[in-house]
Each structure stands twice: as C-alpha cells, then as structure tokens.
Amino acid sequence: MRVEVDQVSIDVHGSTLVDCVSFVAPAGATVGLLGPNGSGKSTLLRAVYRAHRPASGSVRIGGEDVWCLRAREAAHRTAVVLQEEQREFEFSARETVELGRIPHRRPGRRTQGSDEEAVGRAIELCGIGEYADRPLGSLSGGERQRVAVARAIAQETPVLVMDEPTNHLDVLAQIELLELVSGLATTTIVALHDLGLAAAYCDHLVVLDRGRVAASGRPETVMTAALIAEVYGVTAEIGVNPLTQRLAVHLGAAIPRTITNPVVQPAGRKEPRHS
Template identity: 50%
Template sequence: MTGTRLVIDGVTLTAGAYRLVEDVSLAARPGEVIGLVGPNGSGKSSLLRAVYRVLRPVTGRVSVDGTDAWSLPVRQLARTVAAVVQESGAEFDLSVREVVAMGRTPHKRLLDGDTPEDAALITSALAAVDATDLAHRPFDQLSGGERQRVLIARALAQQPSLLVLDEPTNHLDIRHQLEVLGALRRLPATVMVALHDLNLAAYYCDRLYVLRDGKVTAAGPPADVLTPQLLDEVYGVMGEVTIHPRTGAPQVTFLPAEPHPAAPTGAEHSSS
C-alpha cells in the first residue's frame, strides 16, 4: 500500500437545482493526511462522495494519479480507493472477521478463497482498530462504535492507496478516536478525512481545507488555518487558539456566549 496523488479541480456538485459544492479545488500529495472541516451542510460529505464516485461532478474533475477517477474501471477504482461513510445502513448477517474480509474482494477473482496473506491482512486490520476480540461476533449485534471500527478495519484490509473517511470518529469513545486516527496517521496511503473535532483535525492532519456553504474558505497547515477570526466567520463562535505545550499542535478552546453560571453558595441553600 502506497500513497496516491489526489487532485480535485474546480468541482461543482448539485442535487437538483441546489448547489452542494461550488468550484472547489484541492490537492493531496502521496501519503498526506488531509482534513475537511466546516459546519454541518458545508459540503464535506458531498465532496467526499465525488472522490469515491457516488456523486458525479457537473463541472470540474477528480483525478487519481493524473487519471480521471470517473474513467477508471470499477475493479481498478476499488483497488485504489476505499471509503468509510457516515451511515452505511448495512446490516451484515456475517461475523466481524467475514465483514473485514470483504475488503479483500477487489484483489480476488470470483470464487477465490482467502490466502495466508489475506488472513494476515485481516488480522492486522482488526488489531489496528482494537477489534481483535470482536472477530467472531455477529456484526449486526455490535454497538455503533464497534461497527464503526469494524468498517474502518474493512477499509484497511482493502489496502487502498487513497482512503476517504467521513466522520470516522462518530460513535467512538475518546480512546478509540485516538487509536483510529493514529492508525490512519501511520498509513503509507493518502488519507482524506472529514472531521468535526477541530482539535483532532489539528493534531492528526497535515493540512486542512475549511468549507463553508459549499466553498473553500481557507486552506493550509492547521496552525495557519485555525484562528479566532476563522472560528467567528465560519462557525459563528468565539474561541481562543494556542499551541499545546506538549503536542506542538494548535489547541482550540471555544468560549460560550453566555458566562458560566455561578455555582450556588452554601448560604443560598441553607435553611432559615
């Protein structure tokens, strides 16, 4: 698994008469982790759908290593791009290990069984998301967070050169958020990930693209992009941005519009 170059050039996406994304351009170099951030409805998920070929651009081009992604044969695309979406809606009557093994399908011919290499990759993918103990459990009996980790493991087993993830930390507890993003960070593949948590995005992503109303409003390294002014303009909130003394990454602290309510004093609750 090696990284691939992704270029999105002047892409516009629509749903009927509504523009989801307008004239968006971005690039990811091989092996980079690129973060898409922005409020709900800003176009992050739509842009990812154009990359894994669910939503076709009305203008512009998505290219993978210089080739139009929409011109690639389905099998070749599946060997190149893996996607983890927000809501798969999938109910698999399979064990966890069988679900993860589905990631090997693009690399097989019809009716091929698992090879020792396949088995090793499946085992490694489960371990990467701390799902080894889930291997023989029915997928449809897992919690939301457990399912999410298994679907990420399936994408890892696919060994793509481009991995696209839409809010992969949804449903995950803090420990597994860090473990999953750490695993993605260590991949040789190129990764494009949509995240709501700006602090996770700042720590794990090489560069951020900030979307608002379907357009890119800022792009660059997290330390350059995440500013109090941007938080105000894009999210409509006040915030402070500092450099964390231990991680060296930008740390965003949001400031509520209302002052913190004072804790009741003992006198206020004393009996008369």
C-alpha cells in the first residue's frame, strides 16, 4: 500500500521539528529514513503512525488521510516497532507477539486459527521460537527487539513503520533483520543510523537535516560523499561491496567544523578561574 507524506510540518513546544517534508513510499518498497540525531526522523514517523498530529500537511495511506481513520482502521493498515517500548515484562514472548492480533479481533472474541497461524509464522520468521515461552523480562535487549518485530509482523498490515529497529542487535542480527524486512511484501518506512545498512537494504532513501529533506531517491543517487559531508560532517567513499554486490559506504574522518564569531580576549587579559 502506497504511503504519501505531503508537506508535513510538526511543531513541538513552539519549535518546528519537521518542516514541509514530502516523500512517497511506493507499495511494497523499503524506504530508509536517515539523518543525524535531532533531524526529525522519529518525530516524522509519529505523524505516520498517528502519535503526533502534524501542524500542517498530510499523511495518506492507500489514498486516505491517516488522521481521518478510526483507530482500529489505522491499526489494520500500519504496524509499528519503536526504539524503546513499554512492555509488560510478565508476558511471555509468545503472548507479546499475540498482541499484534488485537486489531483483528472483536471485543470478547476468542483466538481463532487464523490468529494462531499468523503468530506462528511471525515467530518463525523472526527466529524467536527457542525463547517464545520465556518471560519477556528475562530476554536480552536484542531478543526483545526481535519479539517486537514479530508482533508487528503478526499484525499483518500492509504498512510497517520501524524506528531504529537495529538498536541493541549484534552485526549478524542486524543483517538478518534487514534481510527479513526488505523481503516482506509490506511497504516499510524504517529510520536507521547505519548508512551502510540503509544503502544496502533500502529501495529508496529520504535524508533529513534539521527537519527538512536534504535528499530523496534511490540509494545510488542519494548516497554521495558530498551529501554525507554536508549532513553528517564526515568524509566518505561510496563503492560496491565485493561480497554482496550491494552499495557500500565507507566513512572516514570528521570534517573540522568552522567556528564562527569566536570570542577574542584582549591581549594580556585572561579569564578568571573559578574554584
């Protein structure tokens, strides 16, 4: 299902954190949302999954404004995996994954075969079967993140929103997760910090810088040394990974920042020391 972000601006406590952002996530595509800390990635995603209403602009999923949908209708269209989620640690991993089926059940209706199939499939896809019956509180951060992804997959929505899902995961788990996500039939919008993973596994990239779109398009056109220098302040070299034949990003040194309007002390004068 197609997702359209059209001229979205978001204000928080009087400050504009997202400023006239527009992009389209084609149906079935994996779109990587990039940018330094504070660039507005998480704030923008909140507008997509109906946690923060935009000051202006719209987010449309399947042609309908998400803020015009009822909560249950929205939950049938979009599943979410957040950075840090408040979880009931007395639940088992399996019970947590089962929460993804709530939008599909009417109040008071018992679990049906279709629910069990969706949960079982999500558990298998995310490789959490060996600890599916353990309490969530006994799992590592990475294992809990896998459970959160499995719950979202069990929700069986056409759109998946993920806010830095590779946090707490080791290198192998990061690769496995993004291979899984990029292979899903869903339209996925995923915020990432790792430029190399984004370039290798996303179909489309949107780079934010101070709340605005700095670049948007295919990874091979967006991911340039000039863009990385401008947005992230580091040197970079873009190439092809000989092992995977995918786009590769090699980061270099930090680019010295220019200090503007430095305070110059008069000759012979020193700042007083404070004890």
